[in-house]
Amino acid sequence: MLELAARNRASIVTVENLVKRFGHFTALNDVNLTVAVGEKIVLCGPSGSGKSTLIRCINHIEKHDAGRIVVDGIELSDRMTDVNGIRREVGMVFQSFNLFPHLSVVENCMLAPMKVRGLSRTEAHERAIGLLSKVRIHDQANKYPGQLSGGQQQRVAIARALCMQPKIMLFDEPTSALDPEMVKEVLDTMVELAKDGMTMVCVTHEMGFAREIADRVVFMDRGCIVEEADPETFFRAPRTERARDFLGQIIH
Amino acid sequence: MNNLDFSVVIQAWPYLWSGLLFSLALTAVAFVVGLVLGTCLALVQHFEVPVLGKLVRGYVALMRSIPLILVLFWFFFLVPIVLGHLGGSGRPIPIGATWTAFITFGLFEAAYYSEIIRVGLRAVNRGQFEACQALALSTFDTYRSVILPQVLRVASPIILSQTIILFQDTSLVYVLSLTDLLGAASKLAQLNGRLVEMYLVIAVVYLAISSAASQCVASLRKRYAIAGLRR
Amino acid sequence: MFAVLLEQTADGQRYIDWLVSGLGWTLALAFFGWWIAFAVGVVVGIGRTVQNRPVAALARLYVEIFRNIPVLVQMFLWYFVLPEILPASLGNAIKQIPPPWGSFFPALVCLGLYTAARIAEQVRAGIEALPKGQVEAASALGLGGYPTYRYIVVPQALRLIIPSLTSEVMGIYKNTSVALTIGLMELTAQARQISEATFQTFTAFGAATLVYLALALIAYQGMALIDRAVRIPGTGPADDAVRPGATHAIEPIDSLPDAMEVVK
Ligand SMILES: Nc1ncnc2c1ncn2[C@@H]1O[C@H](COP(=O)(O)OP(=O)(O)OP(=O)(O)O)[C@@H](O)[C@H]1O
Numbered sequence: 001m002l003e004l005a006a007r008n009r010a011s012i013v014t015v016e017n018l019v020k021r022f023g024h025f026t027a028l029n030d031v032n033l034t035v036a037v038g039e040k041i042v043l044c045g046p047s048g049s050g051k052s053t054l055i056r057c058i059n060h061i062e063k064h065d066a067g068r069i070v071v072d073g074i075e076l077s078d079r080m081t082d083v084n085g086i087r088r089e090v091g092m093v094f095q096s097f098n099l100f101p102h103l104s105v106v107e108n109c110m111l112a113p114m115k116v117r118g119l120s121r122t123e124a125h126e127r128a129i130g131l132l133s134k135v136r137i138h139d140q141a142n143k144y145p146g147q148l149s150g151g152q153q154q155r156v157a158i159a160r161a162l163c164m165q166p167k168i169m170l171f172d173e174p175t176s177a178l179d180p181e182m183v184k185e186v187l188d189t190m191v192e193l194a195k196d197g198m199t200m201v202c203v204t205h206e207m208g209f210a211r212e213i214a215d216r217v218v219f220m221d222r223g224c225i226v227e228e229a230d231p232e233t234f235f236r237a238p239r240t241e242r243a244r245d246f247l248g249q250i251i252h
Numbered sequence: 253m254n255n256l257d258f259s260v261v262i263q264a265w266p267y268l269w270s271g272l273l274f275s276l277a278l279t280a281v282a283f284v285v286g287l288v289l290g291t292c293l294a295l296v297q298h299f300e301v302p303v304l305g306k307l308v309r310g311y312v313a314l315m316r317s318i319p320l321i322l323v324l325f326w327f328f329f330l331v332p333i334v335l336g337h338l339g340g341s342g343r344p345i346p347i348g349a350t351w352t353a354f355i356t357f358g359l360f361e362a363a364y365y366s367e368i369i370r371v372g373l374r375a376v377n378r379g380q381f382e383a384c385q386a387l388a389l390s391t392f393d394t395y396r397s398v399i400l401p402q403v404l405r406v407a408s409p410i411i412l413s414q415t416i417i418l419f420q421d422t423s424l425v426y427v428l429s430l431t432d433l434l435g436a437a438s439k440l441a442q443l444n445g446r447l448v449e450m451y452l453v454i455a456v457v458y459l460a461i462s463s464a465a466s467q468c469v470a471s472l473r474k475r476y477a478i479a480g481l482r483r
Numbered sequence: 484m485f486a487v488l489l490e491q492t493a494d495g496q497r498y499i500d501w502l503v504s505g506l507g508w509t510l511a512l513a514f515f516g517w518w519i520a521f522a523v524g525v526v527v528g529i530g531r532t533v534q535n536r537p538v539a540a541l542a543r544l545y546v547e548i549f550r551n552i553p554v555l556v557q558m559f560l561w562y563f564v565l566p567e568i569l570p571a572s573l574g575n576a577i578k579q580i581p582p583p584w585g586s587f588f589p590a591l592v593c594l595g596l597y598t599a600a601r602i603a604e605q606v607r608a609g610i611e612a613l614p615k616g617q618v619e620a621a622s623a624l625g626l627g628g629y630p631t632y633r634y635i636v637v638p639q640a641l642r643l644i645i646p647s648l649t650s651e652v653m654g655i656y657k658n659t660s661v662a663l664t665i666g667l668m669e670l671t672a673q674a675r676q677i678s679e680a681t682f683q684t685f686t687a688f689g690a691a692t693l694v695y696l697a698l699a700l701i702a703y704q705g706m707a708l709i710d711r712a713v714r715i716p717g718t719g720p721a722d723d724a725v726r727p728g729a730t731h732a733i734e735p736i737d738s739l740p741d742a743m744e745v746v747k
């Protein structure tokens with residue numbers, strides 16, 4: 001039923017027969033994935049299965065070798081003149097935060113809106129403070145990334161991406177570089193974002209999070225999508241052997 | 253020990269002072285030109301611009317392999333010829349030792365600064381580039397607002413110590429008979445025969461300026477180490 | 484283009500012989516100067532790290548003085564000033580030293596002691612970069628101060644600083660050219676002399692430049708060889724080539740290696 005509902009909505013990302021190689025190594029092999037507007041997808045799978053590669057292809061940080069990727073109605077290709085036109089609409093949050101260490105928290109959030117969206121300094125500042133309060137960190141706005149905890153840094157990174165008002169957010173293991181006690185604050189932020197209706201693709205192994213917000217769990221192994229299901233089904237009764245092994249491992 | 257008479261130094265002070273000003277001016281100009289040009293050279297290499305990248309590499313390697321004095325001789329000889337060709341007449345345009353010094357130091361220092369910045373560029377975490385891509389920043393904005401500020405900041409202690417060495421190296425314009433601090437002292441020493449006092453005094457001046465500057469750099473280094481840009 | 488180098492000079496040699504003799508002085512100065520610099524530099528560098536206050540202060544004073552006065556001024560101090568401020572008899576004896584040696588020895592002492600100050604700083608940095616655990620482990624084994632330095636600290640620190648030492652080797656051979664200001668006919672001086680005698684400036688400087696380039700290459704290769712020869716097995720060199728689009732990430736750095744700071 002959920003899948004049906006998803007299909008009826010307009011899709012924002014369509015991936016068809018995607019192939020990505022690193023030299024002779026095939027990291028993604030014939031991957032198909034559609035993300036509907038407002039949909040929340042959790043990507044999981046063993047290390048090296050190609051999860052990061054897949055979402056990095058979606059905003060063209062990695063360039064794919066074959067197949068089609070359409071984002072927001074525009075097809076990604078090498079000949080594309082304005083890749084930034086797509087990246088503007090796609091927010092990304094990295095495992096290692098990648099905040100700019102020489103800029104204060106609020107400046108981290110203001111840079112791209114000013115340079116890319118052409119906002120004035122005051123507009124950008126206003127928007128940045130607004131989104132920083134949304135991730136509950138506006139009181140640290142003038143500190144530098146190096147002065148914040150990991151969880152705080154990751155929330156800043158989320159606010160920074162949101163400042164571009166993206167149509168979709170990509171998360172690549174946003175909590176796996178964090179100490180356990182900080183994971184929750186970041187997940188809470190993401191849950192809130194999901195409830196606001198943001199379209200999200202998250203690589204994560206946080207099953208509680210997946211259960212709470214995911215419309216679909218996509219399980220990858222060795223460069224292929226092996227199984228797709230709603231979270232309840234996936235966690236309770238995975239169809240494939242590989243998914244069962246994987247779940248067994250992460251639950252211990 | 254002969255009787256030293258430092259009163260000659262007091263008489264000579266205005267002349268030494270003007271020499272010192274020349275040394276400082278040469279340092280400042282070479283610093284600015286060297287850093288700006290050096291950054292460009294570093295970027296050309298960093299982006300592996302076809303042909304030009306290789307040329308720049310060769311230029312930097314050459315400058316770093318030969319003594320500054322020889323470079324001064326080269327430029328004293330070459331710059332008028334090159335200018336002549338650029339001017340179209342084909343005849344050398346003599347530009348004098350002062351201009352030679354400014355041009356040589358600017359171009360020479362650029363090679364050294366560019367090497368510092370090039371290594372700094374390589375050391376920037378790849379995640380920084382990816383974050384810029386994800387935020388749709390243009391290449392120009394990426395480098396101007398994110399990458400270069402970090403590189404310059406990380407490299408600033410080394411850039412500054414390099415500049416202190418540059419200040420000391422300006423004394424080599426002595427071989428072009430210019431009147432920098434050392435040149436002034438040596439000319440006076442020939443006039444009044446008081447070379448012991450002259451050389452000792454300017455040694456102290458150089459020492460004072462350089463070590464004061466080194467102290468500043470050291471405290472800067474410490475501040476950065478404590479502030480810890482990254483965790 | 485280099486044919487002129489084979490022509491006869493006024494003194495019955497060929498110009499190329501002038502270059503070779505200049506090269507000889509350059510090499511002699513760099514080689515012997517290097518060993519002075521290395522010996523003094525290691526001692527002073529260790530001195531800067533010891534607990535003994537007066538020793539550390541003295542070592543620091545040495546570094547401050549020799550690093551912060553331009554080489555050329557130091558050259559003049561050794562050559563012109565030293566004989567004047569020594570007791571007259573000794574000063575005169577120094578002035579009596581016959582021509583090439585009268586310039587060579589001051590230049591040697593000057594370059595040796597100047598470079599020593601720079602090496603001392605590298606040695607100190609190398610020692611301070613060692614993990615504390617090394618000294619603690621040594622004292623836990625009952626090693627005293629001297630054996631700890633001799634067998635544990637210094638051997639590791641020297642390996643660490645080989646890249647910086649490479650740039651000091653390059654520095655000293657380039658600085659030999661400063662000796663021309665006190666009349667030593669080393670390579671650059673000979674090139675200038677040939678240029679003045681033949682008006683073939685391009686050829687004269689070009690030949691000297693090629694020789695310096697070759698020396699730089701040899702110095703660089705030599706140090707790389709030493710680096711490989713003394714490397715501790717299991718401690719490979721870090722590959723730090725990262726460009727946008729390169730395939731592997733590296734650790735962020737907080738400061739650039741000190742080896743980047745070089746003399747000219
Ligand atoms: N730049 C690259 N060059 C070469 N191989 C790469 C590169 N990036 C990824 N790979 C390889 O592609 C495969 C998929 O990598 P990817 O990072 O997508 O895995 P992942 O599912 O995100 O794993 P993890 O859970 O460890 O993050 C891996 O085997 C990896 O070694």
Ligand SMILES: [Mg+2]
Nearest residue numbers: 051052053173
């Ligand atoms: Mg990954």
